[in-house]
Amino acid sequence: MKKEINLLKSKQEKESDSGLIPLVKSLSLVLILVYVLSLIGIYSFGFYVSQKEKEILIEIDQKERQIKKAARLESLQLTVKSRLNALAWVFGKEKKAVGLVEAWRRLGNVAADKVTLASVVIDNFGETVSLRGSAERMIDLIDFFQRVKESSGEKDGFNDLLLTSLTKGNEGYKFNLELKVSS
Amino acid sequence: MNIKKYNLNDLKYFIFPLLVLGLMAVSFFLLLWPKVIQIKEARSIIKNQETKLGRLTEKLASLKGLNETELTDRSELVLRALPESKQPMLAMSVLRHISQETGIEVKKIDVRPGELATLSAKVKNQVPSLDFSVKVTGLENQIGDFMEKLSKSLPLLRAEKISLSFGPQSLELTMDIASYYSFLPVSLGKIDTLPGILSQDEKEAYKKLENFSFPSTFSEEWLPALDAGRPNPFI
Numbered sequence: 001m002k003k004e005i006n007l008l009k010s011k012q013e014k015e016s017d018s019g020l021i022p023l024v025k026s027l028s029l030v031l032i033l034v035y036v037l038s039l040i041g042i043y044s045f046g047f048y049v050s051q052k053e054k055e056i057l058i059e060i061d062q063k064e065r066q067i068k069k070a071a072r073l074e075s076l077q078l079t080v081k082s083r084l085n086a087l088a089w090v091f092g093k094e095k096k097a098v099g100l101v102e103a104w105r106r107l108g109n110v111a112a113d114k115v116t117l118a119s120v121v122i123d124n125f126g127e128t129v130s131l132r133g134s135a136e137r138m139i140d141l142i143d144f145f146q147r148v149k150e151s152s153g154e155k156d157g158f159n160d161l162l163l164t165s166l167t168k169g170n171e172g173y174k175f176n177l178e179l180k181v182s183s
Numbered sequence: 184m185n186i187k188k189y190n191l192n193d194l195k196y197f198i199f200p201l202l203v204l205g206l207m208a209v210s211f212f213l214l215l216w217p218k219v220i221q222i223k224e225a226r227s228i229i230k231n232q233e234t235k236l237g238r239l240t241e242k243l244a245s246l247k248g249l250n251e252t253e254l255t256d257r258s259e260l261v262l263r264a265l266p267e268s269k270q271p272m273l274a275m276s277v278l279r280h281i282s283q284e285t286g287i288e289v290k291k292i293d294v295r296p297g298e299l300a301t302l303s304a305k306v307k308n309q310v311p312s313l314d315f316s317v318k319v320t321g322l323e324n325q326i327g328d329f330m331e332k333l334s335k336s337l338p339l340l341r342a343e344k345i346s347l348s349f350g351p352q353s354l355e356l357t358m359d360i361a362s363y364y365s366f367l368p369v370s371l372g373k374i375d376t377l378p379g380i381l382s383q384d385e386k387e388a389y390k391k392l393e394n395f396s397f398p399s400t401f402s403e404e405w406l407p408a409l410d411a412g413r414p415n416p417f418i
Contacts, residue, residue: 028200035207039215046218049225056232063239064374070246076254077378078368083261084385084392086310086365090341091388105327122345 107131107148114140129179136172148179238375245378257389263337263397265365269313270338274362277336278317285328287321290355312361314343319356326354337397339363 117133135141160180282289294315344359
């Protein structure tokens, strides 16, 4: 009886072993299949990527050749741009200043007959103006200052009048006037 | 206690899967992983190359949009306005030409060439200049015309300081003049850098420049003849 039981048990164990082995076998086959497929997939994707890289490099090369052919155009554009940038800076220096020619002409007009201008110095691209002159009568001088001041209402007019010196001599009143040009 | 005894013959069924797993692990590190890394790197390279290609396409399109004739005209004008180096003789010739046109008398021209201007030399201003002063005498309207013409002539001459002395009959004008120049660009820059588009200030500067003129009768004959180089002994 005992012998029979042992035989039955060993038979059962053998049966369970024979069920595990095909499972392991099929699992490993599936694993191999998946692995091989992923290997093929990754390698073909790698091939696609390298092909794409080559295509892009060829396209870049073509574009670079075309750009190099147009180098003359680029150099002209660069020359024009850099010079215009420099010119804009030079012109910009004058923006806040009244035109130099205009400045002394206007002062000459304002001076009229009663005030004699001895010298006009226009500095800093026309931002500051120094006047030296004389007038016989004080009233003419005051009138002159008033007219210069009135011109500050105009565009690019003068403001910040500073009378630096006023002396009375035999020939009348001598003055030094400094003006700043409004921005 | 019942201990199950396995026969070695039973383990042979597990050798194949274990071998497969082992081979897979080895080949993963030898074949698969390097390829994955390679693809990853290639993709990042492609991404960069695509960006570069985009910039190149954009640059090519903008270069194709440039008009060569217009650019040549523009560059001629700007090069006349701003020569590539200090040109004292050219500036003085322009001064002489304008003074003859307006009928004023040039009393003195004082040129201060300064240090030799090279690309490596430091310049005090954004745009380097050759400074000189000129003293002229003439009638009021002549002086006015002189200054007017000077301010509209090429190469670009800019009065930085003006001193006027009023005499009994004529005016004496002393001007500090800056004659600007600008070096030519030495390189085109990177191939994928876009050529600069003119800014609003630059466009305005060009518009202003169109009103300037190179003295109409000005030609090489206005320039003083200077001997240069070694004379040819065979002539």
